[in-house]
Amino acid sequence: MEKSVFKFTIAPQYVDFTSRASVSGLLDIILHAAGQDAYRRGFGIDVLAEKNYGWVLSRICVEVDYLPKEYTEFTLYTWIGGYNRLASTRNFELVDAEGNLFARAVSQWCMLDFATRMPVDMNTLAKVHEGTIVDAPSPCAAPRRIGALEGEPVLVHKVAYSDIDFNRHMNTMRYIDLMSDSMPIEQLEALNSFRLDLNFVKEARYGDILKLYSETCDNTYTFEFKNDAAESLCRAIIEIK
Amino acid sequence: MEKSVFKFTIAPQYVDFTSRASVSGLLDIILHAAGQDAYRRGFGIDVLAEKNYGWVLSRICVEVDYLPKEYTEFTLYTWIGGYNRLASTRNFELVDAEGNLFARAVSQWCMLDFATRMPVDMNTLAKVHEGTIVDAPSPCAAPRRIGALEGEPVLVHKVAYSDIDFNRHMNTMRYIDLMSDSMPIEQLEALNSFRLDLNFVKEARYGDILKLYSETCDNTYTFEFKNDAAESLCRAIIEIK
Numbered sequence: 123m124e125k126s127v128f129k130f131t132i133a134p135q136y137v138d139f140t141s142r143a144s145v146s147g148l149l150d151i152i153l154h155a156a157g158q159d160a161y162r163r164g165f166g167i168d169v170l171a172e173k174n175y176g177w178v179l180s181r182i183c184v185e186v187d188y189l190p191k192e193y194t195e196f197t198l199y200t201w202i203g204g205y206n207r208l209a210s211t212r213n214f215e216l217v218d219a220e221g222n223l224f225a226r227a228v229s230q231w232c233m234l235d236f237a238t239r240m241p242v243d244m245n246t247l248a249k250v251h252e253g254t255i256v257d258a259p260s261p262c263a264a265p266r267r268i269g270a271l272e273g274e275p276v277l278v279h280k281v282a283y284s285d286i287d288f289n290r291h292m293n294t295m296r297y298i299d300l301m302s303d304s305m306p307i308e309q310l311e312a313l314n315s316f317r318l319d320l321n322f323v324k325e326a327r328y329g330d331i332l333k334l335y336s337e338t339c340d341n342t343y344t345f346e347f348k349n350d351a352a353e354s355l356c357r358a359i360i361e362i363k
Numbered sequence: 364m365e366k367s368v369f370k371f372t373i374a375p376q377y378v379d380f381t382s383r384a385s386v387s388g389l390l391d392i393i394l395h396a397a398g399q400d401a402y403r404r405g406f407g408i409d410v411l412a413e414k415n416y417g418w419v420l421s422r423i424c425v426e427v428d429y430l431p432k433e434y435t436e437f438t439l440y441t442w443i444g445g446y447n448r449l450a451s452t453r454n455f456e457l458v459d460a461e462g463n464l465f466a467r468a469v470s471q472w473c474m475l476d477f478a479t480r481m482p483v484d485m486n487t488l489a490k491v492h493e494g495t496i497v498d499a500p501s502p503c504a505a506p507r508r509i510g511a512l513e514g515e516p517v518l519v520h521k522v523a524y525s526d527i528d529f530n531r532h533m534n535t536m537r538y539i540d541l542m543s544d545s546m547p548i549e550q551l552e553a554l555n556s557f558r559l560d561l562n563f564v565k566e567a568r569y570g571d572i573l574k575l576y577s578e579t580c581d582n583t584y585t586f587e588f589k590n591d592a593a594e595s596l597c598r599a600i601i602e603i604k
Protein backbone atom coordinates (compact mmCIF):
# COMPACT_ATOMS: atom_id res chain seq x y z
CA MET A 123 0.00 0.00 0.00
CA GLU A 124 1.29 3.43 -1.00
CA LYS A 125 0.90 6.86 0.61
CA SER A 126 -1.92 8.93 -0.93
CA VAL A 127 -0.82 11.99 -2.87
CA PHE A 128 -2.62 15.35 -3.11
CA LYS A 129 -1.61 18.55 -4.91
CA PHE A 130 -2.55 21.80 -3.19
CA THR A 131 -2.17 25.53 -3.73
CA ILE A 132 -2.12 28.10 -0.93
CA ALA A 133 -5.36 29.81 -2.06
CA PRO A 134 -6.13 33.39 -0.90
CA GLN A 135 -8.58 32.22 1.76
CA TYR A 136 -5.80 30.29 3.55
CA VAL A 137 -3.45 33.26 4.05
CA ASP A 138 -3.26 35.90 6.78
CA PHE A 139 -2.20 39.57 6.58
CA THR A 140 1.42 38.48 5.89
CA SER A 141 0.22 36.85 2.61
CA ARG A 142 1.51 33.51 3.93
CA ALA A 143 -0.54 30.49 5.02
CA SER A 144 -2.06 31.00 8.46
CA VAL A 145 -1.79 28.18 11.02
CA SER A 146 -5.56 27.57 10.73
CA GLY A 147 -5.35 27.69 6.92
CA LEU A 148 -2.63 25.02 6.86
CA LEU A 149 -4.63 22.84 9.25
CA ASP A 150 -7.75 23.31 7.11
CA ILE A 151 -5.85 21.90 4.11
CA ILE A 152 -4.48 18.98 6.17
CA LEU A 153 -7.92 18.03 7.54
CA HIS A 154 -9.49 18.39 4.10
CA ALA A 155 -6.94 15.90 2.72
CA ALA A 156 -7.76 13.49 5.57
CA GLY A 157 -11.47 13.61 4.70
CA GLN A 158 -10.84 13.20 0.98
CA ASP A 159 -8.46 10.26 1.46
CA ALA A 160 -10.87 8.44 3.80
CA TYR A 161 -13.65 9.00 1.26
CA ARG A 162 -11.59 7.66 -1.67
CA ARG A 163 -10.43 4.61 0.30
CA GLY A 164 -13.97 3.72 1.30
CA PHE A 165 -14.00 4.63 4.99
CA GLY A 166 -15.21 8.23 4.78
CA ILE A 167 -17.97 9.79 6.83
CA ASP A 168 -20.41 8.77 4.06
CA VAL A 169 -19.79 5.04 4.77
CA LEU A 170 -19.70 5.44 8.57
CA ALA A 171 -22.94 7.46 8.50
CA GLU A 172 -24.81 4.31 7.39
CA LYS A 173 -24.20 2.92 10.90
CA ASN A 174 -24.69 6.34 12.51
CA TYR A 175 -20.94 6.43 13.25
CA GLY A 176 -18.53 9.24 12.47
CA TRP A 177 -14.84 10.11 12.69
CA VAL A 178 -13.82 12.43 15.49
CA LEU A 179 -10.40 14.07 15.63
CA SER A 180 -8.98 13.37 19.06
CA ARG A 181 -5.44 14.78 18.82
CA ILE A 182 -3.22 16.29 16.17
CA CYS A 183 0.25 17.81 16.03
CA VAL A 184 1.78 19.83 13.21
CA GLU A 185 5.46 20.73 12.82
CA VAL A 186 6.17 23.51 10.34
CA ASP A 187 9.58 24.76 9.12
CA TYR A 188 8.17 27.78 7.27
CA LEU A 189 4.76 29.12 6.25
CA PRO A 190 4.38 29.04 2.44
CA LYS A 191 3.32 32.17 0.53
CA GLU A 192 -0.02 32.71 -1.22
CA TYR A 193 -0.35 30.75 -4.50
CA THR A 194 2.54 28.38 -3.57
CA GLU A 195 1.99 24.84 -4.86
CA PHE A 196 2.95 21.82 -2.80
CA THR A 197 2.40 18.08 -2.52
CA LEU A 198 0.74 16.44 0.48
CA TYR A 199 1.29 12.76 1.33
CA THR A 200 -1.05 11.11 3.82
CA TRP A 201 -1.49 7.58 5.14
CA ILE A 202 -2.89 5.51 8.01
CA GLY A 203 0.12 4.29 9.98
CA GLY A 204 -1.77 1.93 12.27
CA TYR A 205 -4.70 1.57 14.63
CA ASN A 206 -5.73 0.04 17.92
CA ARG A 207 -9.16 -0.53 19.49
CA LEU A 208 -9.72 3.13 20.23
CA ALA A 209 -7.86 5.19 17.65
CA SER A 210 -6.29 5.19 14.23
CA THR A 211 -3.21 7.23 13.38
CA ARG A 212 -3.04 9.27 10.19
CA ASN A 213 0.24 10.87 9.10
CA PHE A 214 0.94 13.78 6.76
CA GLU A 215 4.02 15.04 4.93
CA LEU A 216 3.98 18.36 3.04
CA VAL A 217 6.68 18.73 0.40
CA ASP A 218 7.40 21.96 -1.52
CA ALA A 219 8.24 22.33 -5.22
CA GLU A 220 11.99 22.06 -4.42
CA GLY A 221 11.39 18.69 -2.76
CA ASN A 222 11.81 19.96 0.80
CA LEU A 223 9.65 18.34 3.48
CA PHE A 224 8.53 21.64 5.09
CA ALA A 225 5.67 20.41 7.32
CA ARG A 226 4.73 17.18 9.09
CA ALA A 227 1.62 16.15 11.01
CA VAL A 228 0.34 13.19 13.05
CA SER A 229 -3.34 12.84 13.92
CA GLN A 230 -5.37 10.40 16.04
CA TRP A 231 -8.99 9.66 15.21
CA CYS A 232 -11.74 7.89 17.13
CA MET A 233 -14.85 6.34 15.68
CA LEU A 234 -17.88 7.73 17.48
CA ASP A 235 -21.34 6.17 17.74
CA PHE A 236 -23.63 9.20 17.41
CA ALA A 237 -26.51 7.31 19.08
CA THR A 238 -24.62 6.58 22.32
CA ARG A 239 -21.95 9.36 21.97
CA MET A 240 -19.43 6.60 22.87
CA PRO A 241 -16.33 5.50 20.98
CA VAL A 242 -16.70 2.37 18.85
CA ASP A 243 -14.10 -0.42 19.00
CA MET A 244 -12.29 -0.16 15.65
CA ASN A 245 -12.41 -3.93 15.31
CA THR A 246 -16.22 -4.01 15.20
CA LEU A 247 -15.97 -2.40 11.80
CA ALA A 248 -13.00 -4.55 10.85
CA LYS A 249 -12.99 -3.74 7.16
CA VAL A 250 -12.52 -0.03 7.81
CA HIS A 251 -8.74 -0.15 7.69
CA GLU A 252 -8.31 -3.46 5.82
CA GLY A 253 -5.47 -3.18 3.36
CA THR A 254 -5.02 0.55 3.95
CA ILE A 255 -2.15 0.57 6.45
CA VAL A 256 1.10 1.97 5.06
CA ASP A 257 4.19 0.61 6.80
CA ALA A 258 6.07 3.91 7.15
CA PRO A 259 7.07 5.67 10.39
CA SER A 260 5.26 8.82 11.56
CA PRO A 261 7.16 11.91 10.31
CA CYS A 262 7.34 13.49 13.80
CA ALA A 263 6.64 12.67 17.46
CA ALA A 264 3.00 11.78 18.23
CA PRO A 265 0.66 14.50 19.54
CA ARG A 266 1.27 14.96 23.25
CA ARG A 267 -1.24 15.02 26.07
CA ILE A 268 -1.82 18.56 27.35
CA GLY A 269 -2.80 19.43 30.95
CA ALA A 270 -5.45 21.80 32.28
CA LEU A 271 -4.96 25.54 32.84
CA GLU A 272 -6.28 27.73 35.65
CA GLY A 273 -6.59 31.47 36.17
CA GLU A 274 -8.62 34.14 34.43
CA PRO A 275 -9.82 33.80 30.82
CA VAL A 276 -8.07 36.01 28.26
CA LEU A 277 -11.05 35.87 25.92
CA VAL A 278 -14.77 34.99 26.12
CA HIS A 279 -16.58 33.98 22.93
CA LYS A 280 -20.12 32.78 22.21
CA VAL A 281 -20.13 30.09 19.52
CA ALA A 282 -21.86 31.73 16.54
CA TYR A 283 -23.14 30.86 13.07
CA SER A 284 -19.80 31.55 11.37
CA ASP A 285 -17.94 29.21 13.80
CA ILE A 286 -19.86 25.99 13.28
CA ASP A 287 -19.60 23.02 10.93
CA PHE A 288 -22.34 20.72 9.62
CA ASN A 289 -22.60 19.06 13.07
CA ARG A 290 -23.26 22.51 14.58
CA HIS A 291 -20.00 22.09 16.52
CA MET A 292 -17.26 24.68 16.81
CA ASN A 293 -14.93 24.28 13.84
CA THR A 294 -11.30 23.31 14.56
CA MET A 295 -9.97 26.23 12.50
CA ARG A 296 -11.96 28.75 14.57
CA TYR A 297 -10.33 27.42 17.78
CA ILE A 298 -6.94 28.11 16.21
CA ASP A 299 -8.07 31.55 14.98
CA LEU A 300 -9.18 32.54 18.48
CA MET A 301 -5.89 31.31 20.00
CA SER A 302 -3.97 33.23 17.34
CA ASP A 303 -6.07 36.35 18.02
CA SER A 304 -4.89 36.29 21.64
CA MET A 305 -1.17 36.18 20.68
CA PRO A 306 0.96 39.31 20.04
CA ILE A 307 0.59 40.19 16.36
CA GLU A 308 4.37 40.72 16.04
CA GLN A 309 4.83 37.07 17.06
CA LEU A 310 2.45 35.95 14.27
CA GLU A 311 4.03 38.30 11.75
CA ALA A 312 7.47 36.74 12.43
CA LEU A 313 6.15 33.17 12.75
CA ASN A 314 8.06 30.55 10.78
CA SER A 315 9.17 27.37 12.49
CA PHE A 316 6.84 25.99 15.17
CA ARG A 317 5.11 22.92 16.53
CA LEU A 318 1.39 22.88 17.40
CA ASP A 319 -0.22 20.18 19.55
CA LEU A 320 -4.01 20.00 19.88
CA ASN A 321 -6.20 17.83 22.15
CA PHE A 322 -9.95 17.75 21.63
CA VAL A 323 -11.81 16.86 24.83
CA LYS A 324 -15.47 17.76 24.22
CA GLU A 325 -17.43 19.50 21.44
CA ALA A 326 -18.57 23.10 21.74
CA ARG A 327 -22.06 23.66 20.35
CA TYR A 328 -23.83 26.62 18.78
CA GLY A 329 -24.59 29.19 21.49
CA ASP A 330 -22.08 27.81 24.04
CA ILE A 331 -19.98 30.37 25.88
CA LEU A 332 -16.27 29.62 25.43
CA LYS A 333 -13.59 30.87 27.77
CA LEU A 334 -9.99 30.84 26.58
CA TYR A 335 -7.23 30.39 29.19
CA SER A 336 -3.64 31.03 28.23
CA GLU A 337 -0.14 30.72 29.69
CA THR A 338 3.08 31.91 28.05
CA CYS A 339 6.55 30.68 28.95
CA ASP A 340 9.43 31.84 26.74
CA ASN A 341 8.30 30.94 23.24
CA THR A 342 5.70 28.40 24.31
CA TYR A 343 2.01 29.31 24.40
CA THR A 344 -0.37 26.94 26.21
CA PHE A 345 -4.14 27.31 25.69
CA GLU A 346 -7.31 25.76 27.02
CA PHE A 347 -10.92 26.39 26.02
CA LYS A 348 -13.59 25.65 28.64
CA ASN A 349 -17.35 26.01 28.47
CA ASP A 350 -19.63 27.79 30.95
CA ALA A 351 -19.80 24.62 33.07
CA ALA A 352 -15.96 24.76 33.36
CA GLU A 353 -15.64 21.59 31.26
CA SER A 354 -12.50 21.35 29.14
CA LEU A 355 -13.20 21.51 25.37
CA CYS A 356 -9.86 21.87 23.64
CA ARG A 357 -6.22 22.25 24.73
CA ALA A 358 -3.26 23.39 22.69
CA ILE A 359 0.44 24.16 22.85
CA ILE A 360 2.22 26.30 20.26
CA GLU A 361 5.99 26.09 20.59
CA ILE A 362 7.77 28.67 18.47
CA LYS A 363 11.29 27.69 17.40
CA MET B 364 -14.82 43.55 -25.70
CA GLU B 365 -16.26 40.38 -24.13
CA LYS B 366 -17.23 39.55 -20.54
CA SER B 367 -14.51 37.66 -18.65
CA VAL B 368 -15.32 34.06 -17.76
CA PHE B 369 -14.27 32.15 -14.62
CA LYS B 370 -15.08 28.60 -13.55
CA PHE B 371 -15.57 28.07 -9.80
CA THR B 372 -16.46 25.27 -7.41
CA ILE B 373 -18.12 25.79 -4.03
CA ALA B 374 -15.12 24.52 -2.03
CA PRO B 375 -15.62 23.35 1.60
CA GLN B 376 -14.24 26.58 3.04
CA TYR B 377 -17.08 28.57 1.41
CA VAL B 378 -19.96 26.64 2.98
CA ASP B 379 -21.76 27.01 6.31
CA PHE B 380 -23.37 24.38 8.56
CA THR B 381 -26.10 23.80 5.93
CA SER B 382 -23.38 22.57 3.48
CA ARG B 383 -24.40 25.38 1.11
CA ALA B 384 -22.39 28.49 0.22
CA SER B 385 -22.54 31.10 2.97
CA VAL B 386 -23.23 34.72 2.05
CA SER B 387 -19.63 35.62 2.95
CA GLY B 388 -18.31 32.63 0.98
CA LEU B 389 -20.18 33.71 -2.15
CA LEU B 390 -18.91 37.28 -1.76
CA ASP B 391 -15.37 35.98 -1.27
CA ILE B 392 -15.58 34.22 -4.65
CA ILE B 393 -17.05 37.31 -6.35
CA LEU B 394 -14.34 39.63 -4.98
CA HIS B 395 -11.63 37.12 -5.85
CA ALA B 396 -12.86 37.10 -9.47
CA ALA B 397 -12.80 40.93 -9.49
CA GLY B 398 -9.16 40.95 -8.36
CA GLN B 399 -8.13 38.26 -10.84
CA ASP B 400 -9.87 39.96 -13.77
CA ALA B 401 -8.31 43.36 -12.99
CA TYR B 402 -4.91 41.66 -12.75
CA ARG B 403 -5.30 39.86 -16.10
CA ARG B 404 -6.51 43.00 -17.87
CA GLY B 405 -3.58 45.03 -16.61
CA PHE B 406 -5.21 47.26 -14.00
CA GLY B 407 -4.78 45.10 -10.91
CA ILE B 408 -3.44 46.25 -7.56
CA ASP B 409 0.05 45.28 -8.78
CA VAL B 410 -0.03 48.00 -11.47
CA LEU B 411 -1.72 50.61 -9.26
CA ALA B 412 0.79 49.96 -6.47
CA GLU B 413 3.53 51.45 -8.67
CA LYS B 414 1.85 54.85 -8.17
CA ASN B 415 0.97 54.04 -4.53
CA TYR B 416 -2.69 53.78 -5.60
CA GLY B 417 -5.10 50.96 -4.83
CA TRP B 418 -8.66 49.83 -5.56
CA VAL B 419 -11.15 50.31 -2.75
CA LEU B 420 -14.58 48.71 -2.82
CA SER B 421 -17.08 51.48 -2.14
CA ARG B 422 -20.43 49.68 -2.63
CA ILE B 423 -21.65 46.29 -3.74
CA CYS B 424 -25.01 44.56 -4.04
CA VAL B 425 -25.65 40.86 -4.58
CA GLU B 426 -28.95 39.25 -5.58
CA VAL B 427 -29.15 35.50 -5.03
CA ASP B 428 -31.96 33.12 -6.07
CA TYR B 429 -30.54 30.13 -4.17
CA LEU B 430 -27.36 29.21 -2.32
CA PRO B 431 -25.47 26.45 -4.18
CA LYS B 432 -24.39 23.28 -2.38
CA GLU B 433 -20.79 22.29 -1.52
CA TYR B 434 -18.80 21.08 -4.58
CA THR B 435 -21.28 22.68 -7.03
CA GLU B 436 -19.58 24.02 -10.16
CA PHE B 437 -20.67 27.25 -11.78
CA THR B 438 -19.54 29.91 -14.26
CA LEU B 439 -18.94 33.52 -13.29
CA TYR B 440 -19.03 36.35 -15.86
CA THR B 441 -17.60 39.73 -14.90
CA TRP B 442 -17.04 43.02 -16.72
CA ILE B 443 -16.55 46.75 -16.23
CA GLY B 444 -19.80 48.39 -17.33
CA GLY B 445 -18.53 51.97 -17.18
CA TYR B 446 -16.79 54.57 -15.07
CA ASN B 447 -16.89 58.23 -14.14
CA ARG B 448 -14.34 60.46 -12.38
CA LEU B 449 -14.87 58.85 -8.99
CA ALA B 450 -15.91 55.25 -9.51
CA SER B 451 -15.93 52.34 -11.91
CA THR B 452 -18.76 49.82 -12.04
CA ARG B 453 -18.03 46.09 -12.22
CA ASN B 454 -20.84 43.62 -12.88
CA PHE B 455 -21.11 39.90 -12.16
CA GLU B 456 -23.37 37.11 -13.36
CA LEU B 457 -23.24 33.62 -11.81
CA VAL B 458 -24.68 30.84 -13.97
CA ASP B 459 -25.18 27.24 -12.81
CA ALA B 460 -24.54 24.03 -14.78
CA GLU B 461 -28.16 24.06 -16.05
CA GLY B 462 -27.61 27.52 -17.53
CA ASN B 463 -29.66 29.37 -14.89
CA LEU B 464 -28.48 32.83 -13.86
CA PHE B 465 -28.77 32.22 -10.09
CA ALA B 466 -26.88 35.25 -8.73
CA ARG B 467 -26.09 38.80 -9.89
CA ALA B 468 -23.89 41.51 -8.44
CA VAL B 469 -22.98 45.14 -9.12
CA SER B 470 -19.96 46.76 -7.46
CA GLN B 471 -18.52 50.28 -7.41
CA TRP B 472 -14.79 50.85 -6.94
CA CYS B 473 -12.76 53.96 -6.18
CA MET B 474 -9.10 54.46 -6.85
CA LEU B 475 -7.39 55.58 -3.66
CA ASP B 476 -4.09 57.43 -3.31
CA PHE B 477 -2.52 55.74 -0.27
CA ALA B 478 -0.23 58.76 0.32
CA THR B 479 -3.06 61.30 0.69
CA ARG B 480 -5.87 58.79 1.53
CA MET B 481 -7.94 60.66 -1.10
CA PRO B 482 -9.74 59.27 -4.16
CA VAL B 483 -7.93 59.68 -7.47
CA ASP B 484 -9.74 61.00 -10.56
CA MET B 485 -10.07 57.94 -12.80
CA ASN B 486 -9.08 60.06 -15.80
CA THR B 487 -5.62 60.79 -14.36
CA LEU B 488 -4.79 57.15 -15.00
CA ALA B 489 -6.61 57.20 -18.32
CA LYS B 490 -5.32 53.89 -19.62
CA VAL B 491 -6.75 51.96 -16.69
CA HIS B 492 -10.05 51.19 -18.35
CA GLU B 493 -9.02 51.76 -21.99
CA GLY B 494 -10.64 49.16 -24.18
CA THR B 495 -12.02 47.19 -21.23
CA ILE B 496 -15.61 48.49 -21.06
CA VAL B 497 -18.23 45.91 -22.03
CA ASP B 498 -21.41 47.43 -23.41
CA ALA B 499 -23.90 45.29 -21.46
CA PRO B 500 -26.44 46.45 -18.85
CA SER B 501 -25.92 45.73 -15.15
CA PRO B 502 -27.71 42.49 -14.20
CA CYS B 503 -29.58 44.11 -11.30
CA ALA B 504 -30.26 47.54 -9.74
CA ALA B 505 -27.13 49.41 -8.57
CA PRO B 506 -26.11 49.16 -4.90
CA ARG B 507 -28.24 51.57 -2.88
CA ARG B 508 -27.14 54.19 -0.39
CA ILE B 509 -27.83 53.08 3.18
CA GLY B 510 -28.58 55.45 6.08
CA ALA B 511 -27.21 55.53 9.62
CA LEU B 512 -28.62 53.55 12.55
CA GLU B 513 -28.99 54.60 16.18
CA GLY B 514 -29.68 52.72 19.42
CA GLU B 515 -27.70 50.14 21.35
CA PRO B 516 -25.11 47.87 19.72
CA VAL B 517 -26.08 44.19 19.38
CA LEU B 518 -22.44 43.11 19.27
CA VAL B 519 -19.04 44.55 20.19
CA HIS B 520 -15.94 43.14 18.52
CA LYS B 521 -12.26 44.05 18.65
CA VAL B 522 -10.61 43.69 15.23
CA ALA B 523 -8.21 40.76 15.64
CA TYR B 524 -5.50 38.91 13.71
CA SER B 525 -7.95 36.53 12.02
CA ASP B 526 -10.11 39.44 10.76
CA ILE B 527 -7.54 41.43 8.81
CA ASP B 528 -6.23 41.44 5.25
CA PHE B 529 -2.79 42.44 3.93
CA ASN B 530 -3.62 46.13 4.55
CA ARG B 531 -4.33 45.26 8.21
CA HIS B 532 -7.93 46.34 7.58
CA MET B 533 -11.02 44.39 8.58
CA ASN B 534 -11.82 41.91 5.83
CA THR B 535 -15.17 42.35 4.00
CA MET B 536 -16.12 38.72 4.61
CA ARG B 537 -15.69 39.11 8.38
CA TYR B 538 -18.15 42.05 8.37
CA ILE B 539 -20.69 39.75 6.74
CA ASP B 540 -19.89 36.90 9.16
CA LEU B 541 -20.48 39.17 12.16
CA MET B 542 -23.78 40.42 10.69
CA SER B 543 -24.83 36.81 10.01
CA ASP B 544 -23.84 35.83 13.57
CA SER B 545 -26.35 38.38 14.91
CA MET B 546 -29.26 36.96 12.85
CA PRO B 547 -31.53 34.10 14.04
CA ILE B 548 -29.90 30.84 12.95
CA GLU B 549 -33.26 29.52 11.68
CA GLN B 550 -33.36 32.44 9.24
CA LEU B 551 -29.88 31.51 7.92
CA GLU B 552 -30.76 27.82 7.76
CA ALA B 553 -33.78 28.62 5.55
CA LEU B 554 -32.02 31.35 3.54
CA ASN B 555 -32.40 31.10 -0.23
CA SER B 556 -33.46 34.14 -2.20
CA PHE B 557 -32.18 37.49 -0.92
CA ARG B 558 -30.57 40.79 -1.85
CA LEU B 559 -27.58 42.21 0.05
CA ASP B 560 -26.47 45.85 -0.25
CA LEU B 561 -23.17 46.96 1.30
CA ASN B 562 -21.70 50.47 1.69
CA PHE B 563 -18.12 50.88 2.88
CA VAL B 564 -17.55 54.21 4.60
CA LYS B 565 -14.23 53.93 6.44
CA GLU B 566 -11.70 51.15 7.08
CA ALA B 567 -11.51 49.38 10.44
CA ARG B 568 -7.95 48.69 11.56
CA TYR B 569 -6.33 46.01 13.70
CA GLY B 570 -7.26 46.64 17.35
CA ASP B 571 -10.24 48.93 16.60
CA ILE B 572 -13.37 48.31 18.65
CA LEU B 573 -16.36 47.68 16.36
CA LYS B 574 -19.95 48.14 17.44
CA LEU B 575 -22.67 46.53 15.36
CA TYR B 576 -26.08 48.23 15.25
CA SER B 577 -29.05 46.38 13.81
CA GLU B 578 -32.69 46.96 12.94
CA THR B 579 -35.16 44.35 11.70
CA CYS B 580 -38.38 45.09 9.85
CA ASP B 581 -40.31 42.12 8.43
CA ASN B 582 -37.69 40.24 6.39
CA THR B 583 -35.30 43.16 6.06
CA TYR B 584 -32.21 43.41 8.27
CA THR B 585 -30.34 46.72 8.36
CA PHE B 586 -26.85 46.85 9.88
CA GLU B 587 -24.22 49.46 10.66
CA PHE B 588 -20.73 49.04 12.07
CA LYS B 589 -19.25 52.02 13.90
CA ASN B 590 -15.88 52.45 15.61
CA ASP B 591 -15.21 53.68 19.15
CA ALA B 592 -15.25 57.29 17.90
CA ALA B 593 -18.82 56.64 16.63
CA GLU B 594 -17.64 56.95 13.01
CA SER B 595 -19.54 54.85 10.49
CA LEU B 596 -17.45 52.02 8.95
CA CYS B 597 -19.82 49.82 7.00
CA ARG B 598 -23.57 49.68 6.39
CA ALA B 599 -25.65 46.84 5.01
CA ILE B 600 -29.17 45.74 4.20
CA ILE B 601 -30.15 42.09 3.78
CA GLU B 602 -33.62 41.72 2.27
CA ILE B 603 -34.87 38.14 2.42
CA LYS B 604 -37.39 37.22 -0.27
